[in-house]
Amino acid sequence: MKILVCISHVPDTTSKIKFSDNALDTNGMSFVIGPYDDYALARAVELKESHKATVTAINVGKSDTEPTIRKALAIGADDAIRVDAEPIDAFFVATQIAEIAKSENYDLILMGREASDYNGGQVHGMVAEMLDMQAIVPCMTLDIDGNTATMTREIEGGKEIITCDLPFVAGCQEPIAEWKIPNMRGIMMARKKPLKVVEAVQPEVLIETKSYELPPARSNCKMFTSDDMASLVRALKEEAKVI
Amino acid sequence: MSVLVYIEADNGTIKGSSIEAAFYASQAAKGQAVTAVVTDKLEDSAIGELGKYGVQKVLKVSDERLAEKPVAPIATAIAAGVAESGANLVIMARSSLTDAVAPRLGIKIKAAVASNVVALPSQEGGEFVVKRSIFTGKAFVDVALKGDKKVITIKKNSVSPQATDSASVDIASLDVNFGDKDFSITLKDVKKQEGDILLPEADLVVSAGRGLKGPENWSMIEDLAKTLGAATACSKPVSDMDWRPHHEHVGQTGIKVSPSLYIAVGISGAIQHLAGVSSSKTIVVINKDEEAPFFKNADYGIVGDAFDVVPKLTEALKNA
Ligand SMILES: Cc1cc2nc3c(=O)[nH]c(=O)nc-3n(C[C@H](O)[C@H](O)[C@H](O)COP(=O)(O)OP(=O)(O)OC[C@H]3O[C@@H](n4cnc5c(N)ncnc54)[C@H](O)[C@@H]3O)c2cc1C
Numbered sequence: 248m249k250i251l252v253c254i255s256h257v258p259d260t261t262s263k264i265k266f267s268d269n270a271l272d273t274n275g276m277s278f279v280i281g282p283y284d285d286y287a288l289a290r291a292v293e294l295k296e297s298h299k300a301t302v303t304a305i306n307v308g309k310s311d312t313e314p315t316i317r318k319a320l321a322i323g324a325d326d327a328i329r330v331d332a333e334p335i336d337a338f339f340v341a342t343q344i345a346e347i348a349k350s351e352n353y354d355l356i357l358m359g360r361e362a363s364d365y366n367g368g369q370v371h372g373m374v375a376e377m378l379d380m381q382a383i384v385p386c387m388t389l390d391i392d393g394n395t396a397t398m399t400r401e402i403e404g405g406k407e408i409i410t411c412d413l414p415f416v417a418g419c420q421e422p423i424a425e426w427k428i429p430n431m432r433g434i435m436m437a438r439k440k441p442l443k444v445v446e447a448v449q450p451e452v453l454i455e456t457k458s459y460e461l462p463p464a465r466s467n468c469k470m471f472t473s474d475d476m477a478s479l480v481r482a483l484k485e486e487a488k489v490i
Numbered sequence: 491m492s493v494l495v496y497i498e499a500d501n502g503t504i505k506g507s508s509i510e511a512a513f514y515a516s517q518a519a520k521g522q523a524v525t526a527v528v529t530d531k532l533e534d535s536a537i538g539e540l541g542k543y544g545v546q547k548v549l550k551v552s553d554e555r556l557a558e559k560p561v562a563p564i565a566t567a568i569a570a571g572v573a574e575s576g577a578n579l580v581i582m583a584r585s586s587l588t589d590a591v592a593p594r595l596g597i598k599i600k601a602a603v604a605s606n607v608v609a610l611p612s613q614e615g616g617e618f619v620v621k622r623s624i625f626t627g628k629a630f631v632d633v634a635l636k637g638d639k640k641v642i643t644i645k646k647n648s649v650s651p652q653a654t655d656s657a658s659v660d661i662a663s664l665d666v667n668f669g670d671k672d673f674s675i676t677l678k679d680v681k682k683q684e685g686d687i688l689l690p691e692a693d694l695v696v697s698a699g700r701g702l703k704g705p706e707n708w709s710m711i712e713d714l715a716k717t718l719g720a721a722t723a724c725s726k727p728v729s730d731m732d733w734r735p736h737h738e739h740v741g742q743t744g745i746k747v748s749p750s751l752y753i754a755v756g757i758s759g760a761i762q763h764l765a766g767v768s769s770s771k772t773i774v775v776i777n778k779d780e781e782a783p784f785f786k787n788a789d790y791g792i793v794g795d796a797f798d799v800v801p802k803l804t805e806a807l808k809n810a
Pocket residue numbers: 260282698699700701702724725726727728739740741742743744755756757758759760761762763766776777778779782794795796797
């Protein structure tokens with residue numbers, strides 16, 4: 248079985264987001280594998296052990312993403328591909344992934360349900376549509392028996408259990424697997440694993456970024472005591488007008 | 491701009507978020523045609539409600555297989571609606587269905603796709619610009635969508651729908667040629683808590699964290715929620731420990747909510763939790779630690795023991 252795992256390279260979730268010169272200010276920021284992609288990778292590595300799969304990690308990014316890709320190799324991917332381009336938008340990224348997947352016949356294309364930076368949540372659906380496959384999102388459990396996968400998909404207020412034949416795309420979230428932390432041996436081995444750099448194809452991009460802004464800060468928090476809940480209820484009714 | 495809106499129903503009624511989408515569509519249309527596509531079972535009388543929010547024509551797709559809300563066939567059906575109506579812009583309210591449908595539809599109709607949109611578009615000088623929430627609520631970006639076709643998904647509370655006097659709606663049925671592989675997913679089982687208010691749809695949310703000590707203490711949270719008519723939510727450790735079901739988990743790696751009121755009980759206010767809830771209109775925090783970071787991101791706060799404060803708040807709401 249051949250598995251492709253798509254990895255985004257995003258600021259650590261504790262990062263304070265700032266912009267300068269109409270771009271993300273990455274000064275002092277550390278970058279990680281997107282938390283949802285990390286779940287997808289963890290499940291892929293488990294399948295590698297249980298189903299004799301090979302796992303390829305792919306990232307669309309410039310050379311600064313290589314430490315993130317090496318981390319995916321240290322966690323257990325066998326090899327990696329970097330498509331050498333800025334990930335301009337979801338359509339651009341999906342086009343690159345579909346282009347590579349067309350010739351490689353992966354049985355499974357896994358990624359996170361969304362990237363935690365631009366929150367597009369579109370790459371899985373776009374790749375699937377380009378390859379005429381199903382995309383299962385958000386995928387909470389994934390088990391494979393022969394050519395058929397059984398999955399749990401989260402829906403409003405609950406979940407559904409579905410089956411789908413390989414190949415397909417899944418956008419993963421917890422509790423599909425536990426995040427894996429690379430060990431020393433993994434880190435050593437990752438240095439020797441193949442990381443292929445390929446050129447990007449150039450589709451017509453339809454989205455242009457104009458400007459960024461930060462949400463307004465909340466004004467001072469008004470405090471109440473537990474013996475005066477009537478005043479809080481009044482404030483919610485008359486001041487905030489939310490109840 | 492000619493606009494198409496996808497309307498979702500739940501148990502025979504139009505979802506509140508889809509009413510927002512209909513109103514959004516009619517505002518964005520600026521007087522041009524607004525067509526809706528419905529794939530769920532809905533009585534014509536219920537569909538008529540859309541007229542009050544500016545929809546003129548409804549294309550109804552009747553196919554039993556769509557009752558399970560399968561993603562790929564619904565994307566095909568909406569694409570057929572776009573072809574039939576000649577719409578340039580497709581609006582959908584975010585849901586677990588439309589989040590998956592929008593990117594497929596974008597490829598099918600060769601559209602620019604923007605998800606997680608929080609306000610009406612600006613259409614000055616012929617440029618179509620929308621504001622998206624990014625970095626899980628920590629920032630916004632304005633993006634221009636180019637090309638003839640556009641698809642956008644909107645976040646809850648992006649507009650406040652206002653009904654006008656009922657106008658008549660023209661209802662027609664739409665035939666769809668589904669693709670060979672559209673129905674290749676088999677639904678085995680659905681596990682859904684019936685009767686509860688759905689968290690992503692809720693306008694009021696009561697959420698609790700590890701400060702509650704254990705799942706046996708949730709009855710006071712449920713009482714408060716019931717008194718308000720609110721949905722219940724929780725922090726990540728709470729769902730990780732199985733104190734509460736996963737679909738209640740909000741934050742960076744959970745559901746993102748933007749209700750009018752978010753009440754946080756015994757939640758410290760970690761940056762990853764705030765990420766999913768900070769776009770709530772009003773935030774109330776109950777925590778015994780006056781240094782809890784959540785107070786810096788709240789509008790109203792009570793420093794105190796949840797076991798003392800929550801029943802008193804419920805009581806005060808009942809008496810008000
Ligand atoms: C990549 C990543 C993603 C994450 N995603 C999420 C996410 O999506 N959602 C999320 O919630 N977290 C997420 N987290 C975890 C997050 O960092 C925090 O650990 C988590 O939010 C803490 O949950 P909590 O506030 O319930 O618990 P704690 O931090 O333990 O806080 C409990 C609070 O309860 C208060 N308390 C205790 N007893 C009482 C009492 N009797 N009465 C009143 N108050 C009391 C305490 O003062 C404390 O402030 C993520 C972390 C990472 C690294």
